[in-house]
Amino acid sequence: MSTFLGMPRGVSKEGQLPAAPRGVGHLRGEEPFPVAARRALADSQLRANLAKATTSIRAKRARVVAELPDWEELRTAGSAIKARTLGNLDGYLELLEERFTERGGTVHWARDAVEANQIVTGLVLEAGACEVVKVKSIVTDEIGLNDALAAAGVNAIETDLAELIVQLGHDRPSHILVPAIHRNRAEIREIFLREMGDADPALTDDPQALAEAARLHLRRKFLSAQVGISGANFAVAQTGTLCVVESEGNGRMCLTLPRTLITVMGIEKIVPEWADLGVFLQLLPRSATGERMNPYTSMWTGIVPGDGPQDVHLVLLDNGRTAALADQAGRQALACIRCSACLNACPVYERVGGHAYGSVYPGPIGAVLSPMLTGIKDNASLPFASSLCGACYDVCPVKIDIPSILVHLRARHVEAARRPRRVPGPEAMTMEMAAWAMSGPARFAAAQRAGRIARLASRRGRIRRLPPPLSAWTSARDAPVPPGQTFRQWWQREHQDPDERA
């Protein structure tokens, strides 16, 4: 990526990214995943909401995927296009900049969240706006754009229904695609009545009534907004075209009504050619919402005089992506098209929800992306937030091998923990002791005999609690009871002289 790193405007000429990107949208307080997950598991309402929503999206996805006899070929094509793109990312980005600029747009390069926020805030203030309307965009959550705008006196209004629920509820998104998946309709009604100044006091929790209340509330905002802000699902290098897919039509309002349009996009969202969209526009809706096609697919290429926004900007965001690209094993995570099928398929996500991951990217892909984008140190527990069952890989439309990347990240974590330290950690100490015991037959036999003492702690064939440091194991699962005799004892008995045995 040296070519990209040498590019103009905001990207370091020295070719060095900061070790950890600044201002990444981390949502975790001080809580690591195991602590947050335990609390989430105790919330039966949350678990019921999640189970209902993920079960229904999974079934819808399975139905529409089964309709396509060439689904596996489509997955292979999607994966190949992404691999080709990532292999020549700098070239495609330069081409995109050239084509986007030719058509009257302006491209900005941002190394990290701080730079991206400065660029966007500057553009909004330049346009003289104190309020902006936003299309649902996870990358703007990643950089914490709404907070940066608020600090500059600009009110950012989320216009996607689920994002609006999250924003009005002073809450955090818990799903890539369905940010309010943890809320049921009674809770949503309460939020609307409490926070939406213009909500009808007789509002019911009927989904249609809730959607209508949001529609009326947002309509006034669309008509008065001077600036729209979006992410992008895809950008075509060949033509300089940006593409946003959505289900509600709010996105199209934001993309067409304001005079100024600012799009923030991670550099990995690019595809080389127009024809590549033909693959992804089949893969994405089926994997995401279980639909055959997205209800609204908006594309724009620069400026059309007298039609739509007349001041169009594209902010290309790195924020740790070039560092992820340099990781041979992990770079495939950059192929993600944010469909969220892996979240809906994951047994861990289904039980704990998105907040426990402490990142704007939850679920299996979040457990991979967050450590890669923001560093393993801040996300040490995330690669372990998986049963490695492989369900995420089976459903991923671009065949990202998430379980293998998780194992790779776990290995990096163990390596980092192994670096010389004055007092070895409990895990390292246990492993050292095991290695010592297993390296001599007499020691091994003694250890086996000693292990049988643990039988005293068993109840009904299970050991539910062991003393530290082994308590870390039994805090989350039962330990098996050691057998009544060791293998050696069994062998000796079985091969004893029959006379002796008698």
Ligand code: SF4
């Ligand atoms: S990793 Fe695959 S399944 Fe998960 S969100 Fe990304 S594209 Fe979808």
